[in-house]
Amino acid sequence: MDTELKIFIERVKEKTGIDVKIYADENSSAIDPAAFSERDPEGIISDTENSRTLFSVNTKTKKYAAEIVGAGDVERTYAKLISALGDNYFFKDNELKRSEFYKSVLFGEISYSQYRRYMHKFRIEDAPCFAMIIAFDKEHAAEINELFLSYGGEKNDFVLPIDETQFAFIKFSDEESVEYQSSAEYAEFLSQTVFEEIGVNVAVFIGGTVESAYDLNSSYSQATAAYRMAKGLNVNSGVHSYKDYILITILEDLPKYKQNEYMSVLMDNAAKEIFSDKEMTDTAEEFLNSNLNISETSRKLYLHRNTLMYRLDKIERATGLNIRKFSDAVTFRLITMLSKLVK
Numbered sequence: 001m002d003t004e005l006k007i008f009i010e011r012v013k014e015k016t017g018i019d020v021k022i023y024a025d026e027n028s029s030a031i032d033p034a035a036f037s038e039r040d041p042e043g044i045i046s047d048t049e050n051s052r053t054l055f056s057v058n059t060k061t062k063k064y065a066a067e068i069v070g071a072g073d074v075e076r077t078y079a080k081l082i083s084a085l086g087d088n089y090f091f092k093d094n095e096l097k098r099s100e101f102y103k104s105v106l107f108g109e110i111s112y113s114q115y116r117r118y119m120h121k122f123r124i125e126d127a128p129c130f131a132m133i134i135a136f137d138k139e140h141a142a143e144i145n146e147l148f149l150s151y152g153g154e155k156n157d158f159v160l161p162i163d164e165t166q167f168a169f170i171k172f173s174d175e176e177s178v179e180y181q182s183s184a185e186y187a188e189f190l191s192q193t194v195f196e197e198i199g200v201n202v203a204v205f206i207g208g209t210v211e212s213a214y215d216l217n218s219s220y221s222q223a224t225a226a227y228r229m230a231k232g233l234n235v236n237s238g239v240h241s242y243k244d245y246i247l248i249t250i251l252e253d254l255p256k257y258k259q260n261e262y263m264s265v266l267m268d269n270a271a272k273e274i275f276s277d278k279e280m281t282d283t284a285e286e287f288l289n290s291n292l293n294i295s296e297t298s299r300k301l302y303l304h305r306n307t308l309m310y311r312l313d314k315i316e317r318a319t320g321l322n323i324r325k326f327s328d329a330v331t332f333r334l335i336t337m338l339s340k341l342v343k
Contacts, residue, residue: 058111087117
């Protein structure tokens with residue numbers, strides 16, 4: 001056990017008379033939450049069967065699971081108090097700035113009591129929210145950085161640089177405003193704004209909406225997963241929700257032999273030539289990303305309409321898939337995903 005943590009536990013015993021048992025880490029099998037009857041929003045777990053209460057104690061380097069005897073309301077109160085005292089003890093010299101606070105929330109590196117304290121300190125009103133990742137080319141970083149910083153600080157919303165080619169954007173819902181009906185619609189607005197202001201196409205990846213900012217780590221993880229899967233498909237612009245990539249997640253979970261089995265059914269030699277031709281696959285992907293819109297695809301690829309039509313016809317002759325039809329477009333996307341997974 002961490003020496004500093006041992007001192008803290010001894011002080012708790014000395015001041016309150018409460019014995020606190022510490023587990024090696026928060027994910028110990030001894031605290032499997034499925035075995036417990038109740039769980040507080042703060043992460044307090046009441047194991048009534050074994051008459052114990054479990055909670056987290058965070059140090060500067062690790063999150064531990066702690067246990068005290070008893071599973072009633074009094075013990076839950078003690079657990080919350082000890083957890084909060086731990087935060088104060090271990091982090092008293094490590095006050096977070098607003099950006100550091102949001103980063104800790106996104107990465108799931110903050111306890112509930114810390115979260116509540118900083119929400120109050122920064123006067124952030126909790127509400128349903130979601131995380132987005134804005135990805136762009138490094139050469140346009142300065143222009144995009146200047147533009148997006150103007151969105152930070154608007155009520156609870158916050159823009160957080162992740163690296164030279166990514167921002168995380170935290171967006172809270174605004175019940176008073178009906179301007180944007182969904183997270184995807186707001187993301188489309190952001191993408192269009194960047195293009196209109198500085199003439200650059202960005203990619204926006206959206207996580208699911210969560211009920212509280214404390215759960216933003218889940219939304220951010222989904223946005224990150226969408227980003228990873230889109231990069232695997234060479235998608236570098238447009239708006240993409242994690243839900244759009246659920247199919248890839250399902251395919252990734254298949255055994256490799258099943259992936260190969262499906263590929264042998266879906267792709268013959270003529271089709272393989274198309275999928276090994278980068279020009280053709282890039283054209284098809286842009287067409288799918290443009291919602292099967294001929295004019296929009298031609299504009300984005302700087303192609304004459306007739307050239308685009310010729311390529312789509314060539315794809316149909318080789319694969320038997322007319323991707324101007326929705327059902328065939330879905331099959332084409334399925335083959336694209338599988339071909340990347342089996343490599």
